[in-house]
Amino acid sequence: MNIQQDIRTQMMETVKTVKKIKPMAGSITNTVTINFVANAQLAVGGSAAMVYLPDEGAAIAKAGSAMYINVGTMFPLYEESLPLTAKTLYENKKPWVLDPAAIGIGEMRTNMLMRFKEYKPSIIRGNASEIIALAGLWSLEGGTGKSKVRGVDSTDRVCDAEEAAAALARWTSGAVAVSGEVDFITDGSMSAYSYGGSVFMEKITGAGCSLGGVMAVYSAVASPFIAALTGAAIYNVAGKRAAKKAEGPGYFQIIFLDELYKASAADIAGHEFILKDMQ
Numbered sequence: 001m002n003i004q005q006d007i008r009t010q011m012m013e014t015v016k017t018v019k020k021i022k023p024m025a026g027s028i029t030n031t032v033t034i035n036f037v038a039n040a041q042l043a044v045g046g047s048a049a050m051v052y053l054p055d056e057g058a059a060i061a062k063a064g065s066a067m068y069i070n071v072g073t074m075f076p077l078y079e080e081s082l083p084l085t086a087k088t089l090y091e092n093k094k095p096w097v098l099d100p101a102a103i104g105i106g107e108m109r110t111n112m113l114m115r116f117k118e119y120k121p122s123i124i125r126g127n128a129s130e131i132i133a134l135a136g137l138w139s140l141e142g143g144t145g146k147s148k149v150r151g152v153d154s155t156d157r158v159c160d161a162e163e164a165a166a167a168l169a170r171w172t173s174g175a176v177a178v179s180g181e182v183d184f185i186t187d188g189s190m191s192a193y194s195y196g197g198s199v200f201m202e203k204i205t206g207a208g209c210s211l212g213g214v215m216a217v218y219s220a221v222a223s224p225f226i227a228a229l230t231g232a233a234i235y236n237v238a239g240k241r242a243a244k245k246a247e248g249p250g251y252f253q254i255i256f257l258d259e260l261y262k263a264s265a266a267d268i269a270g271h272e273f274i275l276k277d278m279q
């Protein structure tokens, strides 16, 4: 079996296993898209639990199979919740996904993202600007000291974030997923480009946040690279199909959830992705 086929088989297994065993991936995530994240996690077959308090973050880190942390909206409480939860995940060897949303805004967010360096997230998911900025914050290759993030939106191209993504993945020994028109997923040695989706995904909020939540669900049953690639693939499939039925972002968001629910292992069999060896 060639590598592409082997990876595709693992992705299909990931989709099927999640639907069968319904792994729970808790979240501490932003208040803008928290509901959409939970709904997306349920749509692919996982189980969701959103928390805020320090002891609840630590408890859900231990009780769940994986976790999702998104720093999109900060509260003073998180100064305690976030490092404690990340430390608990790291010490208990639980996979976890970090979304460095809006990196560059405010001192507390920067401090929290700096603390996460030692707790090595299994998957880092962000748009191109966020990935470049995080590599910069962590003093890794491909990062810039000065963030070009405009709020939560990207001003960089996915292809410009490849070096930063690979450096972050090597540091964490995990995977990094850069989202955009084409998604780039890497574990620092093997990389993939995943095609599909829709421009409507830029016109709704939370496509990226919910993708991170779904990757967390998949990371409960697969390696970081396979989990990240499977998440990107299922989003590409569902986004492309939803766009055929929608005329604008409002209905797109609703129909996207339906397409996410319907997307199956068989759809992964026909999904377009290309592998690249980074070594």
Ligand SMILES: Nc1ncnc2c1ncn2[C@@H]1O[C@H](COP(=O)(O)OP(=O)(O)OP(=O)(O)O)[C@@H](O)[C@H]1O
Pocket: 101, 126, 127, 152, 153, 154, 179, 180, 181, 182, 183, 196, 197, 198, 199, 201, 202, 204, 205, 206, 207, 208, 209, 210, 211, 232, 235, 236, 239
């Ligand atoms: N122009 C596009 N064409 C196709 N798919 C896209 C496009 N832009 C984004 N996507 C898809 O949208 C999803 C989220 O990626 P995006 O880069 O918008 O994340 P984000 O900026 O972090 O989003 P948010 O912060 O609003 O949650 C991914 O599945 C990606 O493939």
Ligand SMILES: Cc1ncsc1CCO
Pocket: 030, 032, 033, 072, 073, 101, 102, 152, 205, 206, 209
């Ligand atoms: C719009 C927005 N603002 C803070 S978090 C968030 C959700 C998308 O990242």
Ligand SMILES: [Mg+2]
Pocket: 101, 102, 126, 127, 152, 208, 209
């Ligand atoms: Mg985002």
